[in-house]
Amino acid sequence: MPDTEFHSGFVCFVGRPNTGKSTLTNAMVGSKIAITSSRPQTTRHTIRGIVHREHAQLILVDTPGLHRPRTLLGQRLNELVRDTYSEVDVIALCIPADEKVGPGDRWILEQIRHMAPKTPIVGLVTKIDKVGKAQLAPQLMAVSKLLGPECEIVPVSATKGEQVEVVVDVLASKLPEGPAFYPDGDLTDEPEETLMAELIREAALEGLDDEMPHSLAVVIEEVRDHEGREDMLDVHALLYVERSSQKGIIIGKGGARLREVGTAARHQIERLLGTKIYLELHVKIAKDWQRDPKQLGRLGF
Numbered sequence: 447m448p449d450t451e452f453h454s455g456f457v458c459f460v461g462r463p464n465t466g467k468s469t470l471t472n473a474m475v476g477s478k479i480a481i482t483s484s485r486p487q488t489t490r491h492t493i494r495g496i497v498h499r500e501h502a503q504l505i506l507v508d509t510p511g512l513h514r515p516r517t518l519l520g521q522r523l524n525e526l527v528r529d530t531y532s533e534v535d536v537i538a539l540c541i542p543a544d545e546k547v548g549p550g551d552r553w554i555l556e557q558i559r560h561m562a563p564k565t566p567i568v569g570l571v572t573k574i575d576k577v578g579k580a581q582l583a584p585q586l587m588a589v590s591k592l593l594g595p596e597c598e599i600v601p602v603s604a605t606k607g608e609q610v611e612v613v614v615d616v617l618a619s620k621l622p623e624g625p626a627f628y629p630d631g632d633l634t635d636e637p638e639e640t641l642m643a644e645l646i647r648e649a650a651l652e653g654l655d656d657e658m659p660h661s662l663a664v665v666i667e668e669v670r671d672h673e674g675r676e677d678m679l680d681v682h683a684l685l686y687v688e689r690s691s692q693k694g695i696i697i698g699k700g701g702a703r704l705r706e707v708g709t710a711a712r713h714q715i716e717r718l719l720g721t722k723i724y725l726e727l728h729v730k731i732a733k734d735w736q737r738d739p740k741q742l743g744r745l746g747f
């Protein structure tokens with residue numbers, strides 16, 4: 447009997463670098479990018495995109511990268527990663543069609559199994575347009591052998607749009623039954639600016655303690671074409687904090703930290719938009735902005 451229930455939930459893509467996770471995310475989401483400030487309180491994850499279909503809503507979340515812990519900070523990060531993996535409803539492990547299954551894939555799988563033993567895993571063999579059928583068949587078998595017989599394997603090409611809907615359907619089938627978390631119409635208003643602000647905010651909070659998140663707001667002041675270059679955008683953003691001590695923390699000694707934040711955020715935004723950007727960040731103090739309705743309005747809350 448066909449399943450006519452609506453399914454909704456959280457999905458994350460994992461895999462070695464360059465395995466096609468972002469490209470597939472974009473192919474699934476299309477032009478719809480989530481307004482992350484409206485994320486449900488049930489999740490602390492950054493939402494990369496929301497896939498709306500008649501029968502399902504998939505919320506694609508970002509997961510911090512896995513790494514071998516060498517320090518206390520490393521351990522803490524891994525705890526965060528563990529929480530993320532165990533909170534999503536399905537994990538999609540991406541392995542390219544044209545690269546042999548290797549120790550990197552096995553290590554990632556071990557980590558996932560260890561951190562989220564109950565979360566279903568789906569194997570995605572990506573970039574299938576790069577290989578012929580003769581090469582694809584053994585790769586599907588190799589991935590199936592890696593994951594075990596209980597896991598579904600889906601071949602896909604994000605760039606050619608082949609099998610993308612099959613990926614959506616298979617992932618959707620692993621999600622719990624339930625209503626959509628987000629209304630359809632929520633997703634398209636100024637998605638890029640909101641997401642840019644969120645990526646900058648994320649980069650600025652990297653490694654800081656729990657207090658700062660509530661005190662930091664990011665506003666995109668201006669986005670325009672870079673003079674003389676069609677392939678580049680200028681983005682000006684303001685980071686609002688509540689106290690001068692916080693300003694110091696964000697900026698760092700001699701501005702070093704802010705420069706790192708800028709670089710990290712720029713990479714993320716360039717990846718998202720597919721264009722080069724010139725990112726300019728300024729930090730301002732807006733005292734008690736959280737409690738001041740006028741300031742809140744200005745900051746877009």
Ligand SMILES: Nc1nc2c(ncn2[C@@H]2O[C@H](COP(=O)(O)OP(=O)(O)OP(=O)(O)O)[C@@H](O)[C@H]2O)c(=O)[nH]1
Nearest residue numbers: 462463464465466467468469470573576603604605
């Ligand atoms: N031919 C082909 N190339 C692809 C496909 N999907 C991704 N690529 C290319 O593979 C490279 C890596 O893709 P990404 O989507 O950035 O990979 P990623 O896993 O998100 O990479 P990280 O951010 O490093 O983890 C890019 O050059 C993509 O254009 C595909 O379906 N076919």
